Amino acid sequence: MPVPIRARRRDEEHRAATPLELFFDLCFVVAIAQAGRQLADALAEGHPGHGLAGYLMLFFAIWWAWMNFSWFSSAYDTDDPLYRVVTLVQMAGVLILAAGVPRAFESDFTLVWCGFVVMRLAMVTQWLRAAYGSRGAERRTALSYALGVTVCQIGWLGLLLLPKGAVPLVFVLVGGLELAVPGLAERGWQTSWHARHIAERYGLFTIIVLGETIAAATLAVQSALDAHDAPGRLLPIAGGGLLLVFAAYWIYFAVPIHRHLRGNRQAFLWGYGHYVVFGSAAAIGAGIEVAVRESVGRADLSAYGAAACVTGPGALFLCTVWLIHSRHHKRGTAQQLVLPVSALLVLACTFAGRAAVPAAGLVAAATVAVGVHLTSRQDTAPAE
Structure with a gap:
């Protein structure tokens, strides 16, 4: 049986970033460096439109993956073995995403999507575990997050399956849906972020x-x-x-x-x-x-x-x-x-x-x- 995790208190004293969170953040250095390098190359070669469009999309993926974990961990970080393992899996997904950044600038989003899948499956696991340890409105919020993350990840398949000309539309529509998930999920109950x-x-x-x-x-x-x-x-x-x-x-x-x-x-x-x-x-x-x-x-x-x-x-x-x-x-x-x-x-x-x-x-x-x-x-x- 899985061990439930409980929400932390908003008024908890001496709440500070953990070593695991700092380790998680450091993995994003690689992805940020890759995105910045590709942007610099595109600008220096006289392709500002291509470079900025690719940078905005790839940086959104980097930032949003970090956001998802950071707000969840602020409310539910138990730092037990299962939580650590799932977080380490998310970090592996970040590194896969970083490896795919150069190809994504050339409209090949396969590796980026795979890295995002690893991160999002881990994130869904965390939300389902939070739902398992809660009741009522809190449980519905956790399940709504799990469902919203899953639906959005399926939506990102459009980057792989649709023609290249549809990439901006997919980015706007699915990106907008991603941004809407927290507000929709927390209508009935607000997570206890600190x-x-x-x-x-x-x-x-x-x-x-x-x-x-x-x-x-x-x-x-x-x-x-x-x-x-x-x-x-x-x-x-x-x-x-x-x-x-x-x-x-x-x-x-x-x-x-x-x-x-x-x-x-x-x-x-x-x-x-x-x-x-x-x-x-x-x-x-x-x-x-x-x-x-x-x-x-x-x-x-x-x-x-x-x-x-x-x-x-x-x-x-x-x-x-x-x-x-x-x-x-x-x-x-x-x-x-x-x-x-x-x-x-x-x-x-x-x-x-x-x-x-x-x-x-x-x-x-x-x-x-x-x-x-x-x-x-x-x-x-x-x-x-």
Whole structure:
């Protein structure tokens, strides 16, 4: 007989990410690196439409697989042997998916679909185990999740069976259904996810994505230096990219967000918005790689096009973090305008051409400085 698992309490004290969750997250580094590399190659070769479309679809698969596990584990993580084994199976699915990313960019989704099958079968097993250990509305919610995940996985078969021209339609329809499953499943009973734990999990994954961005940019600069020995052109890009990533870290972690996650509506909107946060953060690394290639004549696009590969995702990151994350803790017009104005200035740096990356880095660093100054003024202002 299977051992039931019980939901954890929302008010549980000292709830923190477990070593198994951290191990699970690290498996996604491979998939994110593969998606970023394919995006950089497509952009550098002058195929932005193909590259962006493939990246958006593949990053959705990566992000959604991580989301499914993270919210389930926040509510039901028992860390017993069966739970660990099923989670390890999910991790194997992540690695299969990562191996299939290059082929998926060429419209061969077989390996990605197989990796997703492994992850989703494990996820359905977890939800059925949760249903076995519960009664009433909680049981119906767990069974609804299991059914919804299964139906969606069958829907993804369209990527394999339908003509290539139908891929965007399949992605929109089945992706929309995937996003609808949590809301539909939790209409009668809300899973007991832990706000502080969820905020920590998202923060840790943000660090992983930014770390992968730094790694991708570092390898690109190292490769270009070895091949062309042009430090005068490459070091400003490296320095500007590093400033941009450091500022992204600072801005994301400037405010504690868990107090805003009071119910499913706020939490789901915040969680779904991180598709753009994570995706744009990872794309910054791909953009820096493209800028490096262009600076040494190894990219089939202009200096302004290469600049946009960095400034576009950089501006998108700043704007999205403000929209779903930071604005809830800003007071007054000046504080609220800092990130939107900074996003516009970063985007304007595109017109600096090969100087765009260091310029964007300086804008991002100035954004942090202004934010710190305004916060300190607010903290030291006399109470009325």
